[in-house]
Amino acid sequence: MTAVTHAVTPFEGQKPGTSGLRKKTRVFMQPGYLEAFVQSTFDAIGGVADKVLVIGGDGRYFNAEAIQTILRMAAANGAKRAIVGQNGLLSTPAASNLIRARGADGGLILSASHNPGGIDEDFGLKYNTANGGPAPEAVTEAIFARTQTITGYRTLETADLDLSEPCTTELGETVVEIVDPVTDYAALMETLFDFGAIRDLLAGGFAVKFDAMHAVTGPYATEILERRLGAPEGTVLNGTPSVDFGKGHPDPNPIWAKPLVDMVMAEDGPDFAAASDGDGDRNMILGKGVYVTPSDSLAVLAANAHLVPGYARGLAGVARSMPTSRAADRVAQKLGIEAFETPTGWKFFGNLLDAGRATLCGEESAGTGSDHVREKDGLWAVLLWLNILAARKMSVKEIMLDHWQTYGRDYYSRHDYEAVDTEIANALMADLKDRSAHPLPEGIEDIDSFSYTDPVDGSVSHNQGMRVFFADGARAVLRLSGTGTQGATIRVYLERYVAPSGALKEDTQVALAPLVQAVEDLTRLKARTGRAAPDVMT
Template identity: 80%
Template structure:
């Protein structure tokens, strides 16, 4: 097969964000668009000659076709081997594990994470480096530079490969290895958790439901929960991956997973429930009658991780994204370990994990993980929760209340104002940053800047923080995960000590803070909204 060099004109706007490049599916389907971005990745990493890459995605619309394009281009660019998940499927944490386990040079992961899928919805592609984690800013900047000057790309003219048959084949001079997407990941989970204890719990009358949201974790959850751990058939809901996620929104939060929330809030609901997102890296945790915020989940897991065999040695440290509540910091202080505050984006945890400075990491946007991979991991979080429940023999609600009585409670919520005019959104942020005289009741306003404790790199303008008298905090930042307009994310946090009122409804507890930040920024009036589009 001859290598074909095809001309291409650079496309505007191919700048990777915190999780790669995300655009509307039809944009990625434009002639040359995907090819230009993939060639830019290959150029930015010094070419593909002799390299081994992992390739897989969440199965959304255009996933299969895009993988065929990537394989032809990898072969034309001289790659030695591509390892592909069967059917083109690989959850993001499973891909990270394969990169690490097989010692590959990196991987291309096709996903727009929790965004909807379909020809009129979203698509995404990101490059993960050899440690299994998302490309750092130095690499994404190099990719973006390439997208602006690219003049051609390399490919093979070859028929599509059969991605359903396990084993090895050839594409030009490159070996294409099709692997079961679940096997290696499931084996890793068994080294971290007490599967005997979890199996005993799941077969003791304890009831649970896991909503895979028609996304990639369905096969993983069925194999591990219903297979290895013996949970009853039907424990996994919506377990068949779909190109449009069953026409749903694969974001595991109380809004988009409302049927699961309604189920667990009912008097006859299951003892435990969980959900994961499009590519399997996010999670939602619920107990009978209670929703666990991601911030609280990170803190509870940090306090109890030693109950799982893989973490019996203790934690080196805990890291959280800046908008995430400070609940995990309070656990770290009691444990006598370091707590790190990073910008949003899992790539910022990579150096801490590689250097052994942190063991558990988490973000308020439903992402939790550890040093077992270099991505957040939805099913991992569910299994750690099950391990804790099996050992402590308490309900989720009891564990939460015990935690708050020990550390105090950080009442916390995120309010999203979606698809706001970009000019308006940027003006709101600029005006907040320009405040010089602090209004009464506010201790400090700053723009978060992060200096990486490992490599010394500096990331500035990562979001605005407003500190109020009495320990309350609000964070405002623009999100990079949407594909239309700008999403303003407002994070609200009110700490109540262990001897305070720990049972207030969350939004009620945060109402004074909502009013204060609106008075400060004019958010509702300027965005043209009566309130947030999504509240979690």
């Protein structure tokens, strides 16, 4: 079986973002487009000859076809072994675990995360390194540079492999191992959590619902929650992965998972509810009558992790992305551990986790994780919450109120303005940066462009978002999202702290209304974008 080389010319715009390359599915389906990016990735990492790769994705439209292409190219480029999920499925955290557990050299994960799927929707591909985490900026820059000079790609002219059953086969000289996508991940979860305590909680009538949103987490949640933990059949909703996510939007937030929110807010709703996203790395946490913001979730998990077997040793540190509220910082201060503020993008947590400087990490965009893998992990966060609930024997609402009465409350919300004209969005951000160099309006203490110096390797990342600090201690962050596929998404993050003795039970949007107006006065965002309100508010 002989490898062949096909000529290809560079495609414009193949620059990986915070989570790899994301484009419309039809863009990826162009002849040579996927192949050019994959070959550029292989070339940028020094080739894949004699290397072991993990390959899998979230099952969205074009996932199956793209995996066959990648397998043929990996074989043609001399890969020693390819470990691929059955039917091409692997959640992002499960892929990270496989890379680490099997000592693989890296992995290719096919997903556009929380973005919708379908032939007219979104597709994505990213490379993860040997530590199981997303490629750092030096690697993604090398990939992008290669995409601009690529002239050909290597592949095999062979039929598709049957990926429907776990087995070991060969593709040219490459061993292809097809594995059950759930087994290794579920085994890892059993080492971290007290499954017996969670079983007792569920057996005692504590009602749980988990919405897999027709995405990849369905089989994982069904195996762990219903089979291993004994939750009633039907606990997992929308548990069968679909190429178009049931024509829904697999983003676990109160907008796109509204049926679950309505369910848990009803008088007869479950005691606990959660959802995950397209590739299984995000989460939403709810209790009867209460929505837990991702920022608050990270803080609560940090404050209570010692109650769980896998973290009973204590935490080395807590890391959060810059737009995430400072609630976790207050927990770290009380625990006497380090707190880190990084740019958005899970790859920035990798060095801290590898160096043992941080144990828990979180992003406001519903991503939470720990040093068990090098990705955020939606189902892991759900299990950590359930283990804490089993240990404390309190409701979610009671735990939240107790937390605020101990640390104070960071009222927090994210307002998204989607598909904004790119020139308008860039001009708005440039004007805000320019304002930071002039006398500041009354009531504003500082405006800066966030830069990050990695405390482990000294690398520096500039222009990671604009921060506005108000005299009353409130904070607003504005940044352009790197996860969309058309136009620009302006994200506005709003945060106001109230001390433990203050008003802790206000409606979030009411509490933040003065801050919303202050940001509008400063930026004229609504007027400039022509939007009367955000497209999404979480």
